[in-house]
Amino acid sequence: MPTITVQGQVITCDRGANLRRVLLQHGIPLYNHKAKFINCRGIGSCGTCAVEIVGEVSDPNWKDTARRSLPPHSPLKNRRLACQTQVLGDIQVIKYDGFWGQGDIPIF
Structure with missing residues (x-):
């Protein structure tokens, strides 16, 4: 089972699991500011779940x-939408500042 290292936690998930769903299920604050209330809920249109990923994930769709x-x-920038990304191996996730996670300062 792949592991996700994020915000000082190590989470295990099934190979092919959707990164957004796994992070939210484990209480990881994926959205910055009011984006936690106004986001596309995982359909890939808003871009607020952008994160940097180090490790093996699906190719961008x-x-x-x-x-x-x-x-x-x-x-x-080396970012991906968590909602459109499948975890294929061990990864590290880094979230940046800015409403869309587009900034340059790591939050976690």
Whole structure:
């Protein structure tokens, strides 16, 4: 079973599990500011669940790639939408500041 290291915790999940669902099930505050109230609930349209991931995950799908190509995101930053990402191996997750997680200061 893959492990997710995030916010000082180590979480195990099934291979292929949706990263957003796993983080929320374990009480990880995935959304910054009011994005916790106004987000797309995992359909990949808002971009507020953007995180940096180190480790083995699924390739970006078209929703992930399209949303991260629009401001305030930048395709040059190493971010992924948690809602569109499957965990395939052990990973580390880093969340950044900014409403969409698009900033440069790590929150966790």
